[in-house]
Amino acid sequence: MSDPVSAVRQRIRGLLVDLFGAEHPVHAAPDEGSLRAAGVSSTGLVRLLVAMEDTFSFEWDDEVRPEVLRSIDSLAGHVVAVRG
Amino acid sequence: MPADDEQPGTDLSYHEDTPRIRTRDGVGLYHESRGTGTALVFLNNFFLTSPFWREYTEELAGHHRVVTYDLCNHGASSRHDREPTWEEHAADVVGLLDGLGIESAHLIGTSASTQLARDVALAHPDRVRGLVLAGPVFGLTGMRRHRQLNRSWLVTLKSEGIAALYNQIYPEVISGRMNEDGGTPGFLGLRESFMAMNTLDQLVNGLTLAQQGDPDPALLGRVTAPTLIALGDDDILLSPGRGHDLAALFPDARCQIMPNAGHVPYLDDPEGFQGLVRKFVEETESRV
Numbered sequence: 455m456s457d458p459v460s461a462v463r464q465r466i467r468g469l470l471v472d473l474f475g476a477e478h479p480v481h482a483a484p485d486e487g488s489l490r491a492a493g494v495s496s497t498g499l500v501r502l503l504v505a506m507e508d509t510f511s512f513e514w515d516d517e518v519r520p521e522v523l524r525s526i527d528s529l530a531g532h533v534v535a536v537r538g
Numbered sequence: 539m540p541a542d543d544e545q546p547g548t549d550l551s552y553h554e555d556t557p558r559i560r561t562r563d564g565v566g567l568y569h570e571s572r573g574t575g576t577a578l579v580f581l582n583n584f585f586l587t588s589p590f591w592r593e594y595t596e597e598l599a600g601h602h603r604v605v606t607y608d609l610c611n612h613g614a615s616s617r618h619d620r621e622p623t624w625e626e627h628a629a630d631v632v633g634l635l636d637g638l639g640i641e642s643a644h645l646i647g648t649s650a651s652t653q654l655a656r657d658v659a660l661a662h663p664d665r666v667r668g669l670v671l672a673g674p675v676f677g678l679t680g681m682r683r684h685r686q687l688n689r690s691w692l693v694t695l696k697s698e699g700i701a702a703l704y705n706q707i708y709p710e711v712i713s714g715r716m717n718e719d720g721g722t723p724g725f726l727g728l729r730e731s732f733m734a735m736n737t738l739d740q741l742v743n744g745l746t747l748a749q750q751g752d753p754d755p756a757l758l759g760r761v762t763a764p765t766l767i768a769l770g771d772d773d774i775l776l777s778p779g780r781g782h783d784l785a786a787l788f789p790d791a792r793c794q795i796m797p798n799a800g801h802v803p804y805l806d807d808p809e810g811f812q813g814l815v816r817k818f819v820e821e822t823e824s825r826v
Contacts, residue, residue: 496727496728499727500724
């Protein structure tokens with residue numbers, strides 16, 4: 455059975471497919487890789503953040519640290535942390 | 539949502555094969571040029587880089603030649619030990635026009651770079667066909683409010699870093715409407731771009747320079763180029779009424795109020811802003 459962070463990572467990757475399609479270069483990026491370097495624009499990031507709120511039933515906070523938004527792995531870690 | 543809903547123009551990546559334009563001794567400017575026709579040159583304030591404008595100039599580039607560039611010592615332009623003066627930034631604008639074979643252009647300034655647009659128009663009136671001043675930093679009798687705002691931002695930047703600076707700037711320059719509509723995801727998404735475009739040194743240098751230059755409003759009366767002031771009705775520096783009063787200080791200017799927009803109105807309403815610019819350019823060109 456996968457650990458909670460791994461499961462969230464997979465769901466985030468599913469959201470990325472839904473948002474950007476299966477051909478987007480972000481899908482080749484490692485979990486720890488920069489989303490911006492993988493071609494996720496600020497507009498795309500906003501859409502991902504909104505989708506994550508809906509999928510994981512939480513709300514982002516203005517105080518969240520910049521590094522949380524860096525990669526799939528850091529996003530997943532945040533989700534697991536805020537959801538306990 | 540399908541893949542083609544993603545906007546490829548919103549990325550901030552550089553076209554690294556683009557040759558730099560030599561403007562002054564040792565200075566090479568990164569630039570992008572899209573479209574054909576009358577040239578529109580976008581002057582960055584100290585928070586923006588050239589690739590940022592792709593998303594906000596798509597419509598304009600369909601009708602005109604849109605030129606964006608990185609200021610010297612910023613983004614992908616050459617780095618030097620000393621931050622350029624306003625006069626050197628103005629010389630860079632003229633050097634950019636020379637390098638691109640542009641005889642004269644419309645200059646689009648935003649916030650701090652409206653001062654640069656003014657200076658180029660005063661020093662090189664033959665090179666400026668028109669000015670668009672988005673969220674101008676000029677007051678009716680001086681520029682103390684803008685200087686104080688920049689000083690406050692600089693203190694925050696030096697003491698707490700870039701993210702803290704963003705936290706302070708966002709509610710000040712973004713309209714209340716955009717802030718509420720975008721919510722936290724909008725705030726965080728723009729913060730990611732802000733941090734990707736800027737370094738501590740660039741911001742310190744830019745915010746320091748923004749507090750310098752001649753604040754005399756009488757200078758505006760010497761600008762001969764047709765001028766459009768694009769002012770959000772939620773701008774932190776100027777009320778709509780004062781925007782019209784500011785336009786009256788120029789020999790040939792008008793103020794267009796953008797509803798529910800803040801100090802950077804092209805963020806609140808990219809299509810509306812481009813429409814205003816396009817209309818102004820077409821009106822100005824028809825008078826030539």
